[in-house]
Every structure is written in C-alpha cells, then in structure tokens.
Amino acid sequence: MSNDAQLLLLDKNAVEALLLPDQVLLAVREAFTLHSRREGRIFPVVREALSTGGTFGIKSGDVPSQALLGFKAAGFWPANRAVGAEPHQATILLFDPASGRPLCVVDGNAITTARTGAAGGIGLQLLARPDSRQACVFGTGVQARVQLEFALKLLPALQEVKYVSSSGKVNAAFEAYFSGRCKIALATDANAAVAASDIVITATPGAGPLFDLQAVRPGTHLNCVGTDTRGKRELPAGLLKQVRLVVDDVEQARRIGETQWLPETPCTEIGDLLTGKSVLQRHADDITVFDMTGLALQDLTVARLIQQQAMEQGMGSRIAWPW
Missing domain, CATH: 3.30.1780.10 (ornithine cyclodeaminase, domain 1)
Structure with missing residues (x-):
C-alpha cells in the first residue's frame, strides 16, 4: 500500500x-x-x-x-x-x-472523435477505390468533420464533397473548415449525391435510413459511423444483402451496429485485413461497407x-x- x-x-x-x-x-x-x-x-x-x-x-x-x-x-x-x-x-x-x-x-x-476518425481513415485506405474523387457526407457535426478530415488526408484523389445537413440548409462553418482543401457544397438531393459519389460517409444520430437503396451505385464504399445502439440505423433496408461487409468486431456489430438489421450477413473484421488473417480482393463494381461500432x-x-x-x-x- x-x-x-x-x-x-x-x-x-x-x-x-x-x-x-x-x-x-x-x-x-x-x-x-x-x-x-x-x-x-x-x-x-x-x-x-x-x-x-x-x-x-x-x-x-x-x-x-x-x-x-x-x-x-x-x-x-x-x-x-x-x-x-x-x-x-x-x-x-x-x-x-x-x-x-x-x-x-x-x-x-x-x-473518441480522433480515434473514430482514424478508424474511418483506415477503412477508406483498405476498402475504398484509390481513385475515389467524390464523397457524400451525411452530417456536419464533430464526427462528420473528422471523418472528412481523415478522408482528405489519406485519399489524395478526393477532390469534391457534397454534404447533407440535418436542416437541409448550408452550414457555412462546415464549408469554411474545408475551404481550399476540396470543392465542397450542400447536397440538395441526398439520393443524387449518393449516386454521384465514390465514397459515402454517414455520421448522424442514426434516426433512420438516409437515402434510398437504388441510389447506391456499384463501386461505392460506405463508412457507417452513426449506428452504435440497438434500434439505430443509417442505411436503407436491403443494402447489406448487396455489399461486402467489414466490421470492427463481429459480435458487437451484430448487436449495435448496422449489421443488427441483417446479422447473418457474412463479414470480415478489419483487424484481420491488417494482420493478413483475411484477404479482401475488391472488384471495381463491389459495394463495400465498413460498419464502425468503436472498440474499447x-x-x-x-x-x-x-x-x-x-x-x-x-x-x-x-x-x-x-x-
């Protein structure tokens, strides 16, 4: 003592x-x-x-x-x-x-903000197409900001960003933060913004699907941040059936992540991609999802x-x- x-x-x-x-x-x-x-x-x-x-x-x-x-x-x-x-x-x-x-x-x-942003960045490095040029970000809060920060840091080809705000109005502070780093503008039509994007980042409170299933085009990568509790979701029903799914932890994702809505979806843990225990050969038309629930x-x-x-x-x- x-x-x-x-x-x-x-x-x-x-x-x-x-x-x-x-x-x-x-x-x-x-x-x-x-x-x-x-x-x-x-x-x-x-x-x-x-x-x-x-x-x-x-x-x-x-x-x-x-x-x-x-x-x-x-x-x-x-x-x-x-x-x-x-x-x-x-x-x-x-x-x-x-x-x-x-x-x-x-x-x-x-x-929490920084480690979640870094996790999203690692997901982009491993899963997004390296030539990704356009992103759609749902949310304008602290987490949306850090996710986009890491995306711009780690994907040099990323040049254009559309964002969807909860109010549907321009967020001047969000735009000013990224001024000079990318071409950024409010998305007036969420589905059109998703359809035009190589990368979709969802960083909202997870109150419900943010866009329609038909908006997601082949080759898109989605980083899903906001679903971290039972009952939350950001993705439309049916999307998980079409994707190659990566999670941070299988059991946790099935309990509180997007994966809760289709827990039988085959998935890979992102750590296994880093250690080589699993290999994901991404084809150009694959839709990939990183379901981020956050690890202790x-x-x-x-x-x-x-x-x-x-x-x-x-x-x-x-x-x-x-x-």
Missing part, C-alpha cells in the same frame, strides 16, 4: 494538445491488430437509454501483455445542444491491472499514448490518491 500515490488528470485542453493524427492512426491500427490476434480483449458493451433522454454506455477491455486495462464511460445527450454544449460526452479511466488502482482520468471527447481497445491505446506523452512533458494535474 502507498500513501503517496497520485492520480493523473488530463482535461480537454491537455488531450487536444497531445493528439496528433499520425500517432492516433498508429494507435488505432495497433488496437485493430491486437483485436485480430486476440492479444487484446473487449468486454461486453453497456449501452442504455436514460429517462433524461440521453444514452449512456461503457466500453472496456484490456491488453494483458501490456498491462493495459480501462474503460470509457460515454454517451449521447441531445438536449446539451440547447445550452450550447456538446451532446457527446466521454471519460476514460486507466487502471493498474495488478492492483486495480486507478492511474489516469482522461477527457474522452477528443479521443481504440480508446485504450490512444488514451495510453496521451498518458505517456503527458507524463513525459509534465502535463496534466496530479492529485493524491492513497490506497
């Missing part, structure tokens, strides 16, 4: 200062690889609706060989928007697996990266935590 033990606290400002896209990409690739090799474990997800109108969840896991153990408590509170606050809220806690002592509390919002291992590998950097640079707050 120790009376001089400390708990490291890393707030939003510290996390955002330490998050670098290239490092996040490496950490997320590591998470997928650990999962494929079953060197990292993910525990059953908690995802429940609250009487307040919010949704609360816990994702947890460990990597025994790395002494990495922790969880992320997170959820979605749409009413936060009315008071100018972020509806997504997340906090990550890392533990010493030998003693159970908490080591580090990390603001999880920026980590992504949160843990990125949080550990931030923790290590903070300790090296003397960042964060330390409070006494005797045990």
Whole structure:
C-alpha cells in the first residue's frame, strides 16, 4: 500500500494538445491488430437509454501483455445542444491491472472523435477505390468533420464533397473548415449525391435510413459511423444483402451496429485485413461497407499514448490518491 500515490488528470485542453493524427492512426491500427490476434480483449458493451433522454454506455477491455486495462464511460445527450454544449460526452479511466488502482482520468471527447476518425481513415485506405474523387457526407457535426478530415488526408484523389445537413440548409462553418482543401457544397438531393459519389460517409444520430437503396451505385464504399445502439440505423433496408461487409468486431456489430438489421450477413473484421488473417480482393463494381461500432481497445491505446506523452512533458494535474 502507498500513501503517496497520485492520480493523473488530463482535461480537454491537455488531450487536444497531445493528439496528433499520425500517432492516433498508429494507435488505432495497433488496437485493430491486437483485436485480430486476440492479444487484446473487449468486454461486453453497456449501452442504455436514460429517462433524461440521453444514452449512456461503457466500453472496456484490456491488453494483458501490456498491462493495459480501462474503460470509457460515454454517451449521447441531445438536449446539451440547447445550452450550447456538446451532446457527446466521454471519460476514460486507466487502471493498474495488478492492483486495480486507478492511474489516469482522461477527457474522452477528443479521443473518441480522433480515434473514430482514424478508424474511418483506415477503412477508406483498405476498402475504398484509390481513385475515389467524390464523397457524400451525411452530417456536419464533430464526427462528420473528422471523418472528412481523415478522408482528405489519406485519399489524395478526393477532390469534391457534397454534404447533407440535418436542416437541409448550408452550414457555412462546415464549408469554411474545408475551404481550399476540396470543392465542397450542400447536397440538395441526398439520393443524387449518393449516386454521384465514390465514397459515402454517414455520421448522424442514426434516426433512420438516409437515402434510398437504388441510389447506391456499384463501386461505392460506405463508412457507417452513426449506428452504435440497438434500434439505430443509417442505411436503407436491403443494402447489406448487396455489399461486402467489414466490421470492427463481429459480435458487437451484430448487436449495435448496422449489421443488427441483417446479422447473418457474412463479414470480415478489419483487424484481420491488417494482420493478413483475411484477404479482401475488391472488384471495381463491389459495394463495400465498413460498419464502425468503436472498440474499447481504440480508446485504450490512444488514451495510453496521451498518458505517456503527458507524463513525459509534465502535463496534466496530479492529485493524491492513497490506497
């Protein structure tokens, strides 16, 4: 037992200062690889609706060989928007697996955003056609922004973007953010925008299908981000029957992802593509889908990266935590 033990606290400002896209990409690739090799474990997800109108969840896991153990408590509170606050809220806690002592509390919002964006980027690298030039993005929030950021970073041929906003109106801030990096404009017809695109990114609250089945043309790749709870969906009925499906975790995707709507769909885990356990030969006319439900291992590998950097640079707050 120790009376001089400390708990490291890393707030939003510290996390955002330490998050670098290239490092996040490496950490997320590591998470997928650990999962494929079953060197990292993910525990059953908690995802429940609250009487307040919010949704609360816990994702947890460990990597025994790395002494990495922790969880992320997170959820979605749409009413936060009315008071100018972020509806997504997340906090990550890392533990010493030998003693159970908490080591580090990390603001999880920026980590969730960055690791999900990086996961989408990896999906595009592995599944989208390299010559993809046009994308359609559903959503204009934080996640839509980071997904498009990684898409533009990793797909040099991508030049034109149409976006669909929840209001159906131009989002000037969203357009300004990507000004000079691509040709970006509001899509006035969602189906037409999907039909004209090589890549479709869905990053919405998952309230229902966003476009018609007939809009999806051969050769399209879809990154599906918003469906992470029972009952949510973004894709039209019937689409999964026509696609080559990739997921981050099979069981999790069947419970809370787009795959819940047709759980018998054959699928491949993205980590298995990275490790070579599975091979996906993409034909030009294939429609591919990456069903992204988010792995606890992504949160843990990125949080550990931030923790290590903070300790090296003397960042964060330390409070006494005797045990």
